[in-house]
Amino acid sequence: MARGMGKRVLLIEDEPNIIEAISFILSRDGWTVHTHSDGETANDRIKATPPDVVILDVMLPGKSGYDILRDLRADPATAALPVLMLTARGQTRDRELAEQLGASEFMVKPFSNEEVLAQVRTLAGG
Amino acid sequence: MVSFNLLIAVALVYVAFLFIIAFAAERRAERGREGWLRSPMIYTLSLSIYCTAWTFYGAVGYAARSGLEYLTIYLGPSLVMIGWWWILRKLVRIGRSQRITSIADLISSRFGKSTPIGVLVTLVAVAAATPYLALQLQSVTLSFAVFAEGSGQVWGEQELASAALWVAIGLAVFTVIFGTRNLDANERHHGIVMAIAVEAVVKLCALVAVGVFVVWGLAGGVGRTLDLIDASPISDWTQPGGRWVGLTFLAAAAFLCLPRMFQVLVVENADERHMATASWAFPLYLMLMSLFVVPIAVVGLNLLPAGSNPDLFVLTVPLAEGRNGLAIFSFLGGFSSATSMVIVSTIALATMVSNHIVVPIWLSSRGTGAMVSGDVRGVVIMARRLSIMGVLFLGYLYYRLSGGGEALAAIGLISFTGAVQVLPAMLVGVFWRGATRWGAASGLVLGFAVWMWSLFLPSFGADAIIPHSVMANGPFGIEWLRPQAFFGIDGIDPVIHAVMWSLLLNTGALFLGSILTFPLPMERLQGAQFVNVFEHSPNARSWTQSSAHAEDLLITAQRILGAEEAQTLFQAEARSQGKAGFLPDVTPGFVEGLERELAGSVGAATAHAMLGQILQGASVSVEDLIKVADETAQIMEYSSQLEAKSAEQERTARALREANEKLTALSIQKDAFLGQISHELRTPMTSIRSFSEILREGGMPPTQQAKYAGIIHDEAVRLTRLLDDLLDLSVLESGQVTLNQQDGVLRDVIDRAVDAADNREGALKIDRRRSEEGVELSTDLDRLTQVFINLIANARKYCDAQQPTLRIKVGRHEGRRVVDLIDNGSGIPEDKQGVIFEKFSRLTDDRKAGGAGLGLAICREIMNRLEGDITYLPGQGGAAFRVTLPSVE
CATH class of the missing domain: 3.30.565.10 (Histidine kinase-like ATPase, C-terminal domain)
Incomplete structure (x- = not known):
């Protein structure tokens, strides 16, 4: 059942319970999960140890997920990195903005665990 | 004979009475019922602190020694009051518009809010006033001694000194209690003004009572008194006219320049119209004070043994006639004269010392300047209290050092001459825009030096400080620097000599210095505002638009004015700008008004320096200077209609801008609100959904199961609380809430x-x-x-x-x-x-x-x-x- 096969996911999220839930789901599937809670230093963290997939929340302390995404896409080193955006604001405008900025996938909270898993698998495989 | 203890008791009861009067007046003013506390009569009576113990006791002594010359001391102030329209009105107007706290503040403020000028004037004032304070201590002590002698003890130096010390301590306590209740020196000291008004009445009545007793009780009527006067040498016209003119001028100048007179004339003035009443009432008061001086002197000289001190005739004549009640009344009159002068003088000097010397030193020693932590008010009040004690102590020290032996009149004139060194800087500054701070400083220094050299130091007696040979031949044999014969011009009366040369050189240096040096922008601005105080509203800006934070200004204002007052001030300004809350826009007009408020507490120079630190020198712009320079443009610009209109427009524009911002913000807010609710609801729901899915799958240890169930529970609680809050808020907002x-x-x-x-x-x-x-x-x-x-x-x-x-x-x-x-x-x-x-x-x-x-x-x-x-x-x-x-x- 384990499909992760040691691939690395970086979860950028500041809500402790959500971190716990996603970490649990992905670890159980064989992924190595790293977490990061601060928006301001997120880009540095990604550049220092590039993961296979990034899961990026929008509302972060210090710097918003949209800004982080914009900086990632502007940097050639990370321009192609698969990014799954997570947001609790489910308006169409949010989805449009995420797509415009170059998010690989976009999910609205609350999500089903299966769905997250499927998305991450797709992104890592693609 | 009156027992000495009875006298002490009477004096204490009188002091207690004054305390009650002062307290009552303060209480009344606090409750906002100022009413008659601010009447022109009270103002006139408060001016009577001009009549000190020197006038009460000394005038008779003066008359006994020099005939009618004592009248010059009354003539000068009368002329100033009668001519109030020309000089006094301007000083009072400036004092109010600039919130001036003392004469040092006035001059420092005129010359660009300069701290050094303030220090200089303060030093001159303290030096000149110290002998005068000593004189008051001496007169009270001597009058005690007269009664002590009456009850059989002859006082030696020891008793005199300790009596003087107790008097000084008592006065310090009274002055600290009533003189430092408010920090704002510009706020009137109702208690003290009321007490000195009462004392004014007491001393007038006492002197008139002694006079009536002497004329009708001893001399036997008006006709007989006139005969006695004719027969006495007092009526001989022996004085040269020059001395008359000189002394009249000196008294008039001193009336304007003495710190205590400035305090009651300008600082405590509640209404300019009071001067109109005082312009006839005060000369009348002086006339009554001087009416019986000659009869008392003549009868005293006839009645008492040769060699009696004529300075004490007002006491010793009734005592010699066994009129104890009258003697005590007369004692209270002299006591009133001395105490009221000392109290006001000390307040005025202490305000100057604390605002111009102590507080600036304290601020600069803190390094951080205006942005200090803590309440500056405590420091300022403490500085003022210490200054009061310091000034009184100086007076006491002078009394001890000078031996207290001189005739009262002589000390008085010396002190006057010192005080009037401030006159050129003050008058020229108020009437001539060209005067500069270098001119003022050099005039003050030169005048002060001449006064010291030619009058003050020689007053300690031949060989006491200046050796006899220097008096006769000049220092190092320089003939033209002889203390009492400058430039070799001999034979002038020493006082007139000192007045003439000190003021002449002082004024000369002022003009020369002003012509040779260039004024700072701030001086020009202040000069224009002082000289043209009647022509235009104080509108030339001394602050340009600055980016200072209103909050920093509020912090500083709170430290000086106190929290409540500062908040009210800021809120009122914000409201007048059409804004809500406590923080107005920092406009030049607001900063200027604020500075003036602060100046009322700590003086113009310190207030300007403190704000300058916050605003980082965003002072006087070139445009402002052009405005000042160009009179015609100024008149057009200050056309009040224009100004009112533009102020109104600005207010409306500001209100509109705020309304627009609010509207824009509201529509953004509505979107944001929905997004926020979504976010706040979805976040806990995410955890709940995710963990319940995990639990449903099962297959984990019970501890982990319990932990995840716990998270679900907590998040459910959080969700409920959020919904409660939202419902609560919407009920409150819709106004459907029922209040219990x-x-x-x-x-x-x-x-x-x-x-x-x-x-x-x-x-x-x-x-x-x-x-x-x-x-x-x-x-x-x-x-x-x-x-x-x-x-x-x-x-x-x-x-x-x-x-x-x-x-x-x-x-x-x-x-x-x-x-x-x-x-x-x-x-x-x-x-x-x-x-x-x-x-x-x-x-x-x-x-x-x-x-x-x-x-x-x-x-x-x-x-x-x-x-x-x-x-x-x-x-x-x-x-x-x-x-x-x-x-x-």
């Missing part, structure tokens, strides 16, 4: 809030004054408690101090009861203060704090419903909220 009116006491409400605010670990220290909290309330107490719970919980959550402390204090603001909750954390940045009462405006993204950012929004809605208010109170150091309680009918 109850009666109670604020103390119980706060008690309940403190218990309920989840502070069990005691992490937040709460500092309360329970005794102040006995405020009766009639409102929805549960809702009010909810507000306090919220504020206390916020402090617990967000206060980032090492030892978080929340101060809860109850006060009054604009007539309403307010509760301030102030923590010691880093507070809320100025740009965020406007949004904290908005929904979901969490300043940190710190979700662990647990709220959704609705607490303060709910608080605001509740307070609106209860018809109270809640605002952020800037400038308190930490985060501070002011809850304005619902008013109780």
Whole structure:
């Protein structure tokens, strides 16, 4: 059942319970999960140890997920990195903005665990 | 004979009486019933501090020694009062428009708010006043000695000295109590003015009573008195006219320049129209004071043995005739004269010393300047108290050193001559825009030096300080520097010589210095405002638009004016600009007004320096200078109609701008609000859904299972609380809330809030004054408690101090009861203060704090419903909220 096969996911999220839930789901599937809670230093963290997939929340302390995404896409080193955006604001405008900025996938909270898993698998495989 | 103890008792009862009068007047003024405290009569009577013990006792001695010459001392001030329209009116107008606290402040302010000029004038004033203070101590002590002698003890130097010390201590206590109650020297000292008005009446009545007794009781009527006067040498016209003119001029100048006269004439003046009354009433008072001087002198000379001190005739004549009651009355008159002069003089000097010397030194020694922590008011008041004691101590010291032996009149004239060195700087500064600070400084220094050399130092007697050979041949044999014959011109009366040369050289240096040096921008501005004080409103700006933060200004203002007064001032300005809250836009006009308010407490120079530090030198612009230089343009510009219109437009524009910002913000807010609700609801739901899916799959150890179930539970609670808050807020906003009116006491409400605010670990220290909290309330107490719970919980959550402390204090603001909750954390940045009462405006993204950012929004809605208010109170150091309680009918 384990499909992760040691691939690395970086979860950028500041809500402790959500971190716990996603970490649990992905670890159980064989992924190595790293977490990061601060928006301001997120880009540095990604550049220092590039993961296979990034899961990026929008509302972060210090710097918003949209800004982080914009900086990632502007940097050639990370321009192609698969990014799954997570947001609790489910308006169409949010989805449009995420797509415009170059998010690989976009999910609205609350999500089903299966769905997250499927998305991450797709992104890592693609 | 009167027993000495009886005299002491009478003096003490009299002093107690003055205390009561002063207290009553202060209380009356505090309750806002100033009424007759501000009448022209009180003003006139307060001017009578011009008549000191020198006048009361000394005039008779003066007449006995030099005939009618004593009249010059009354003539000079009378001329000034009669001609008040020309000089005095201008000084008073300037004093009010610039909130001048003392004569040093006036001159420092005129010359560009210069601190060194203020120091210089203060030093001159203190040096000149010290002998005069000594003189008052001496006269009171001597009058005690007369009575002591009457009851059989002859006082030696020891007794005299200790009596003088006690008098000085007593006066210091009285002056500290009534002279430093208000910091604002510009606010009138009602208690003291009232007490000296009473003393004015007492001394006049006493002198007239002695005069009536002498004329009708001893001499046997008016005709007989005139015969006696004719027969006496006093009536001989022996004085040269030059000395008459010189002394009259000196007295007139001193009337304007003596710090104590400036205090009552200008600083304590409540209404310019009072001068019109005083212009005839005060000369009348002086006339009555001088009416019986010659008869008393003549009868005294006839009656008492040769060699008696004529300075004490007012006491010794009634005593010699066995009229003890009259003698005591007369003693009280002299006592009144001396004490009232010392009290006012000390206040005036202490204000100068503390504002121009002590506070600037203290501020610069702190290095950080205006942005000091703590309350500057405490320092200023302490400085003023110490200065009062210091000044009195100097007087006492001079009395001890000079041996107290001189004729009263001589000391008086020496002191006058010193004080009038300020005259050129003052008058020229007020009438000529070209005068510069270098001119003023060189004039002051030169005049002061000439006074010291030619009059003050020689007054200690031949060989005491200046050796006899120097007096005769000049220093190092330089003939033209002989102290009493400058430039080799011999044979002038020493006092007239000193007055003439000191003022001549002083004025000369002032003009020369002014022509040779160039004024600073600030001097030009102040010069124009002083010289043209009647022509235009004080509108030339000394501050340009600056980016200073209103909050920094508020912090400084609070330290000087006190929290309540500063907040009221700022709020009023904000309101007049059409803004809500405590922080107005920092316009040049506002800063200027604020500076003037502060100047009323600490003097113009210090106030300017303190604000300058905050505004970082954003002073006087080139445009402002052009305005000042170009008179015609100025007149056009100040056409008041234009100004009113543009001010009105500006107000409207500001209100519109704010309304527009609000509208734009509202529509953005609506979107943001929906997004926020979505976010706040979805976040806990995410955890709940995710973990319930995990649990459903099963197959994990029971401890982990329990942990995940716990998370689901907590998030469900959080969700419920959020929904509760949202519902609460929407009910409050829609106005459909039913209030449950109850009666109670604020103390119980706060008690309940403190218990309920989840502070069990005691992490937040709460500092309360329970005794102040006995405020009766009639409102929805549960809702009010909810507000306090919220504020206390916020402090617990967000206060980032090492030892978080929340101060809860109850006060009054604009007539309403307010509760301030102030923590010691880093507070809320100025740009965020406007949004904290908005929904979901969490300043940190710190979700662990647990709220959704609705607490303060709910608080605001509740307070609106209860018809109270809640605002952020800037400038308190930490985060501070002011809850304005619902008013109780």
